[in-house]
Amino acid sequence: MKTKQISIIFCLLFSIYTANAQYTETINSNRPGFSQGAFSVGKKVLQFEAGFGYGTEEHSLKNTETNAFIIDYNVRYGIWKEELEISLIGGFRSNSVADNSAATPYEYKESNFTSNTIGAKYLFYDPYRKKELEKPNLYSWKANNSFQWRDLIPAISIYAGANFDFADNPFTPGNDSSISPTVAISTQNNLGTWVFVTNIIAERITEDMPSYSYILTLTHTFNAKMSAFVENQGISSDFYADQIFRGGAAYLFNQDFQIDASILFNFKDTPSRFMGRIGISYRFDMHDKDEFIEDKGKEGREKKKEKKGKKENTKKEKKKSNKRKDSIEFEEDDGGI
Numbered sequence: 001m002k003t004k005q006i007s008i009i010f011c012l013l014f015s016i017y018t019a020n021a022q023y024t025e026t027i028n029s030n031r032p033g034f035s036q037g038a039f040s041v042g043k044k045v046l047q048f049e050a051g052f053g054y055g056t057e058e059h060s061l062k063n064t065e066t067n068a069f070i071i072d073y074n075v076r077y078g079i080w081k082e083e084l085e086i087s088l089i090g091g092f093r094s095n096s097v098a099d100n101s102a103a104t105p106y107e108y109k110e111s112n113f114t115s116n117t118i119g120a121k122y123l124f125y126d127p128y129r130k131k132e133l134e135k136p137n138l139y140s141w142k143a144n145n146s147f148q149w150r151d152l153i154p155a156i157s158i159y160a161g162a163n164f165d166f167a168d169n170p171f172t173p174g175n176d177s178s179i180s181p182t183v184a185i186s187t188q189n190n191l192g193t194w195v196f197v198t199n200i201i202a203e204r205i206t207e208d209m210p211s212y213s214y215i216l217t218l219t220h221t222f223n224a225k226m227s228a229f230v231e232n233q234g235i236s237s238d239f240y241a242d243q244i245f246r247g248g249a250a251y252l253f254n255q256d257f258q259i260d261a262s263i264l265f266n267f268k269d270t271p272s273r274f275m276g277r278i279g280i281s282y283r284f285d286m287h288d289k290d291e292f293i294e295d296k297g298k299e300g301r302e303k304k305k306e307k308k309g310k311k312e313n314t315k316k317e318k319k320k321s322n323k324r325k326d327s328i329e330f331e332e333d334d335g336g337i
Contacts, residue, residue, distance in 0.1 A: 025255055026224075029281035030074060032248040032260035033231045035199045035215040038123055038155040038188035040085035042078045047283040049074040055264065055275025063101040068275065069094045070114070078287075083123040089161075090116040093171055112169040117182050119161020127153045128190060154187035154198075163204060173209035173239040180204040195219040211237035225252045229262075242266055244273070256283050 028041055031049050041047045050073045057066040072091040079086055094111035127150070160183050167177045184201040199215040213235040221227040231246040248262025258281040265274045 026252060027256055027258050027281055027283050029250070029258050029260075031258070031279050031281050032250055032262040032277065033197075033215070033217045033219075033229050033246060034233060035197045035217040035231065036121065036157075036159060036184065036186050037195075037197050038157040038186045039126075040078050040083060040121060040123060040157075041076050041283065042287050043080070043082050044286040044288065045076075045078045045283055046286065047076045047281065049076070049279065049281040051260070051277050051279025053264075053275050053277035055273065057271040057273050058269065059271035060269040062271075063099070064271075065098045065100070066271070067096045070275070070277075072277075072279075083126075083157075084120065086118075086120045087161075088116070088118050090114075095170075110170045112171055113166060114171045116164045117161045118164070119159055119182065121157050121159040121186070123155060123157040125156040127155060151191065152189065154189045154196075157186045159184040159186065165204075173204065173237075174207060178204075178207065180206050193221045195221075209237055209239045211235060211239065226250075242268065242273075248277070256285060257281070 024042070027047070028037070028039065029047070029049055030036055031051065050071070053068075053070040053072070055068050055070075057068060058064070059066075070091060070093045073088075074090075075088045076085050077087070078084065091114040092111070093114050094109070096107065096109050098105060098107050160181070163180050163182045165172045165174065165178045165180070168175060180203075182201070182203045183205070184199055187198045189196040195218075197215075197217040197219070199213075199217075201211075201213045201215070203211040203213070213233060215231065215233045217229055217231045219227060219229045226249070228249050229247065233242075233244040233246070235242050235244070244264060244266050246262055246264050248260060250258055250260040252258050260277075260279045260281070262277045262279075263275065264277065266272065
């Protein structure tokens with residue numbers, strides 16, 4: 001029965017999600033999935049992403065039933081260069097647990113932050129920028145529009161942050177407060193109306209129970225307003241391990257405001273999980289001008305030299321022009337005496 005309900009809801013929700021890019025005219029949100037796209041929000045863009053979720057969990061070994069309420073949030077800001085963004089990513093959870101393992105069942109509540117990570121993401125490889133700079137083939141429509149193997153090369157970014165855990169937290173390993181590193185690699189393929197994002201994540205890697213995970217997110221845009229996604233997350237840790245599946249939809253109200261809805265479920269019973277989420281994304285766009293990402297390596301150095309040479313030639317021409325102008329005006333003045 002549960003599987004049937006999941007299938008029905010999943011089919012209804014499969015209708016939305018916006019593709020990520022560098023700075024874009026419309027908001028670039030990581031919601032409603034949990035993966036990070038390879039691209040930043042854009043320089044001088046401040047963006048808030050938040051969601052609320054409610055669901056149930058049943059643990060067959062502990063014989064517990066849990067009603068869970070969650071809040072997740074992400075504050076992102078593009079700083080210094082188009083490739084770079086800083087962020088605060090976190091979540092808060094409140095559980096109401098019914099423990100049926102004892103002779104007399106009892107209930108208790110627990111709440112705390114599931115995570116709080118401050119970090120930065122940097123895009124160090126963007127194949128789409130290089131493709132834009134290339135000139136089209138004037139002799140072949142097929143060459144310009146057919147699939148090419150190089151289209152499978154993704155944009156790649158790296159994320160590094162510090163995770164802050166609080167003492168006596170039932171949702172994190174360890175009983176003491178701690179600060180530990182989190183690192184991740186994000187890749188992104190933009191294939192027409194499809195976007196495929198991969199995250200490889202290592203969390204709390206200096207702690208006794210580190211966590212390693214991956215997230216695979218496939219997105220399809222139907223039109224300028226609507227999109228949908230499916231997602232698989234695998235988690236490996238001595239503290240918690242799982243295979244989680246998500247699906248959902250997003251609707252773009254305007255270029256700065258997006259709403260979303262999604263569901264989460266798994267197939268194990270220690271615990272079994274089912275949860276629904278709704279969320280919003282809003283940005284304050286202070287991006288004043290488009291700054292194209294410069295080419296790296298030899299090509300980038302040659303273009304910089306070329307630009308520098310053009311600027312110097314322009315300055316010399318202006319100086320010569322001013323000299324000629326001064327000379328003409330002087331001669332006219334002499335003629336008037």
